[in-house]
Amino acid sequence: QYRSAGRSRRFTIGLHGVWTPERARQEAKAQLGRIAQGDDPAEERLLDRKALTVKELCDLYLADLQAGLILGKGGRPKKPGTIASDLGRIHRHIVPLLGSRRVRDLTKADITRAMKDIMAGKTRVTVMTKNLRGKSIVRGGAGTATRTIGLLGGILTYAVEAGVIETNPAHGVRRPKDNVRARRLSEAEYRVLGDLLKTASRNENYRMSVEIIRQIALTGCRRMEMVTLRWAEADTESSCLRLTDSKEGSSVRPIGLPVVEYLEKRRKEAVGDYVFPGRGGENAFGSFPNHWRKIFAASSLADVTPHILRHSFASVANDLGFTEVTIAALVGHAKGSVTSNYIHTLDTALIMAADTI
Known part of the structure; x- marks a missing residue:
């Protein structure tokens, strides 16, 4: 028993039987030496017991995330799709591997080990979703590990800002390079794409998806x-197109004459x-992902994704000699230069570029 900051404190060393009286006396002298130097063992133990676990930290983070208090790209609240992805990575990977660990005890080695476990597929699981007969297949892998550890680093930065920990142990963890989408369609593959869409359009069930694919290809x-x-x-x-809720926020996209004509024709029969x-x-329309897989299955373009059509659009623009700023405006990327921040109007040059591509 001792006094600290004007208060009488009592510190329990341990259970009799586990600790012999002699060892307990030695420990008491050691603790009294710490107290003489200004430490408070009882308070430290209390704080230690109350220390947040990774799961509890994730719960706090998710509460702020869903309240719109966690800012994402461009200083804006994260979008529902991003929040859903974060939820999945937290519940499927972070909590199973690190949830019971105290945040203050986390080390770079712990995070590296968790990353390797995700890469090795140790968090692989199949879970049923709320949809009728729906299921979610969690596979893990290098890409999932990279994005999950990136999210964990953000959560630990949140913990630093909240005063839970002093430094972020995720800083400096070497992550596998995320999948770089270098794939683009060649001229011959564009011809294959056209043939696939013509064939699929004969099936009435696929016609809406065929039109969506065509417009993604023509607009990027x-x-x-x-x-x-x-x-x-x-x-x-x-x-x-004056998009109000794109990945970059509000975004204006120039479109070529074929897209304009298609939209004007479709508007006449709009529902x-x-x-x-x-x-x-x-x-x-909700059947697009399923239709995409069926349209491209067993073809030479089976590995193509909608994002590859976007890459291909930008690549064609580059082939035609358009500048990087022009291509950024065409596909709605955040502009890279200060000057481009002053470009607010959609000029005829951009419309011409979209039409040419």
């Missing part, structure tokens, strides 16, 4: 930007708010 839009495109965002008079409506017209 991201998959969900096209699938969820609304008529209010299709400004055919100005030859552009609901979406350019590509689902059944009933109240929601966006």
